[in-house]
Amino acid sequence: xxxxxxxxLVELLVVLTISxxxxxxxxxxxxxxxxxxxxxxxxxxxxRLEADIAILRAAGRALDDIExxxxxxxxLKIRPEEIQVISKTFKTEKxxxx
Amino acid sequence: MSSHRQSAFTLIELLVSLALSGLLIVLLNxxxxxxxxxDVKIKSQLEYRLEIESIFDHLAADIASASRQxxxxxxxxFHSSEDELRLHVKRFGLSTISQQLHGVExxxxxxxxxxxxxxxxxxxxxxxxxxxxxxxxQIQKISPxxxxxxxxxxxxxxxxxxxx
Numbered sequence: 001x002x003x004x005x006x007x008x009l010v011e012l013l014v015v016l017t018i019s020x021x022x023x024x025x026x027x028x029x030x031x032x033x034x035x036x037x038x039x040x041x042x043x044x045x046x047x048r049l050e051a052d053i054a055i056l057r058a059a060g061r062a063l064d065d066i067e068x069x070x071x072x073x074x075x076l077k078i079r080p081e082e083i084q085v086i087s088k089t090f091k092t093e094k095x096x097x098x
Numbered sequence: 099m100s101s102h103r104q105s106a107f108t109l110i111e112l113l114v115s116l117a118l119s120g121l122l123i124v125l126l127n128x129x130x131x132x133x134x135x136x137d138v139k140i141k142s143q144l145e146y147r148l149e150i151e152s153i154f155d156h157l158a159a160d161i162a163s164a165s166r167q168x169x170x171x172x173x174x175x176f177h178s179s180e181d182e183l184r185l186h187v188k189r190f191g192l193s194t195i196s197q198q199l200h201g202v203e204x205x206x207x208x209x210x211x212x213x214x215x216x217x218x219x220x221x222x223x224x225x226x227x228x229x230x231x232x233x234x235x236q237i238q239k240i241s242p243x244x245x246x247x248x249x250x251x252x253x254x255x256x257x258x259x260x261x262x
Contacts, residue, residue, distance in 0.1 A: 012115050016122060023130070030137050037144040044151035045256075051158070052259040055244060059261070065240050070248070070257040 038073055042087050045071045046094070049085070053096055143253060149229055150249055153213055154258040156228075157185070157247070160204050161260045164189045172262045176237050176245070182209040183235040185247075193221055208235035208249065 049071050056063055063083060068076035077084040085094040107115075123130075164172040164187045173188035185206040193200050202219040212230040216223060231251070238246040240259065248257040 012118055016119075023126075023133075027129075027133050030133060030140065034136070034140050034144065037140065037148060041144065041147050041151065044148065044155075048151070048154060048256075048258055052246075052257075055259045055261045056240075059241055059244055061241065061244075065246070065259075067255075067257060070255050072254055072256075 042073050045074045046085065046087075049074065049076070049083075050096065053083070146229075146231060147254060147256075150233075150256055153228055154247075154249075154256070156215070157206060158258065158260065160187045160189065160206070161262070165201070171243060174245075174260070174262050178235075178237055181234075182207065183237060184208075191217070191219065193219070195221055208233055 049066070052066060053063060056065060063078060066076070066078060066083065068078065073087065075086040077086065083096045085096065087094075161172060161174055164174055167173050175186045177184045177186075187204040187206070189202060189204060190199055191202045192198075200219050200221065202217050205216040205218065207214045207216070210232040213228045213233060214225060215228055216225045234250045236248045236250075238248060238257075240246055243262045244259055245262060246257050246259045248255065250256075
C-alpha cells in the first residue's frame, strides 16, 4: 500500500485540533465555574444584606451602619430612602427600601 | 529480514510531528499556565469566600438558637484580643448518643490558625476546624443588643450582624 504524501501533516492537524478543542473546553469549564461561584457569592451576600437590614429595622435603627464594601461582589448605593443593589450577576437591579 | 514491511511513520515524520508539537506547546505555554493559575485562583479565593459565607450562616444558626439570660439577652459572650476572637454561645442541643437534650457551650474561635468551632457538653468536648487559613476578626457593637462580626483578609472584608 502506497501512502499519500502529506498524510502525516493531516494526522497532526487532527490531533492538534482535538487538543485545542479539549483545551478550550477546559478553559470554558474553568470560566463557567468562576462565574457560578461569583453568582453564588452574590446570592449569599444579598441574603446577608437582607438579614442585616431586617436586624437594623427591627431595632429601629438607620441603615447607615451598613458598610457597602463588606457585601462584595454586590455594588451598593445607599441613598436616604433606599439601598440600591447592583450586581453584574443579577439581571435586574434590586432596591431595598427602608 | 522480510521485504514486505508494513507502512508506518518514518523517523523524519515523527521528528517533524514532535517539532511541531513542541513549537505549539511553547506558543500555548502562557495560555496553559494562565488556565492553571486561574483554576488555582478560583479554588483559593472564591471557594474561600464561600466558606466564610457558609461560616456566617452556621454562626447565625448557633446564635439564633442560643438560650436567653434572665435579662432577655441571648447568652452570647465574646472575648477579643489583637489576634484572636472567641464567641461563647450557650444553647441546647440534642445528644446523638443518649438522644437527650443537653445544655452545651459552643465556642467559635477566629485567629491566625483559622476558624474553629468547639462544643463543650457533659458528654465530652468536640473540636472542629472549619478553615485553616489565617483571618483577622473584629466585633463591632452597633447597639447594646446588636453586634457585627467583621472578618477580613488581605483580599476581602465581610461582616454580618447578629441580634442578641
